[in-house]
Amino acid sequence: MSTDRPIVLFDLFGVIARHQRPGAMEEMAALSGAPTDALATAYWTCRQPYDAGQFSASQYWTAVLQGLSLPAHPDIIEKLRLADIDSWSRVDDRMVAYVQSLRDVAEVALLSNIPADHADAFLAAQPWLNHLDHVAFSGKIHAAKPDPAAFRHCIVAMHAAPADFLFVDDRDENVRAAEAIGMNGHVFTRHDELAAALDTWLPTR
Template sequence: MSPPPRAVLLDLGNVLVFHDNGLLFRRLGARAGLPAAEAERRLAGAGWTAANRGLLGAEGIRRTVCEALGADVPAEEFNALWSSHFTVHEEVLPRVEGLVGRVKLVLLSNTNVLHVAYLRPRLPLLERFDHLVLSCEVGHVKPEPSIYQEALKHAGCEPHEAAFFDDIPEFVQAANALGIRGHLFTTAASFDAQLEAMGL
């Protein structure tokens, strides 16, 4: 049996917070006078990766999305809409809190500056993480090896000494390919069982 991991790397979306993209498209579509499906179609290539890489700041995101939707939404209203699909995953937070001080705790997330600004004050637990590796700050995105290596650097451990949890199988597979112990995150209960199986 392997020893317990020295570091736990956690995804943000659908792990610490839920994001309902369908709700986001409905709300943005309604604001632009479009059906949700049309809003989703128009936004399919609207700078998501550029925003996640930090190539678009807050105003760049607003402009890109508004242009795609054919609507001019003022910044304050847009920022609220853009993050209106998040809810905190309250059930998982105590288990993550229990890892503080026992392992290196690193967030590893594909995200953009507006979502970070919205979620930080709503997730005070993030302040207790050892490091936050945010794609919009480091310029790399999952599943690129470089962003996992960035997380390992801040965790101060070898790949096999780290466990990684994400809700997207492709990102878990990319971690496994680097020798990290990747696990698919599904529910708070299964996360608890996975940690216990690793000796945490």
């Protein structure tokens, strides 16, 4: 093994943090003046380049609003940006504690699809992230899962081999992408299933 200890590489949203807050899309739709379904479609259609650091927040929200034939006023963009960040701000405290506890037996890292400005806000609100062995946000590294480049960033940054990692994500497509470059993978569903999987994986290292 290339590192002194095994590496558990976590996704953020849907594993350690909660998915988008219920009702958030309706709130952003009201701010924009668009129907909720139409905003949701534009929101997700434009999201990949924002997650991957190819769009700034202003460019992203301008693309969303223009796609809805709505004016992209700077004050509306800022309100939407802040509402969007707030909608992704919740964490699962039990999982946060569990992730931190794993540092006694493994290196612990994070790989999340998140725009750069969201990442800055999340880091400011969640200082425990600074104590992990490595944190990789897609908007900062300019590569979003399931792009292999996102996983390769972590391999290089941690001076490790792919087989040193167990990658944990709630999306099957991301886990399959990690496995395709040689990482071990676990599709997250519940804390107890993850704990059992890690209890099996870690002693074999």
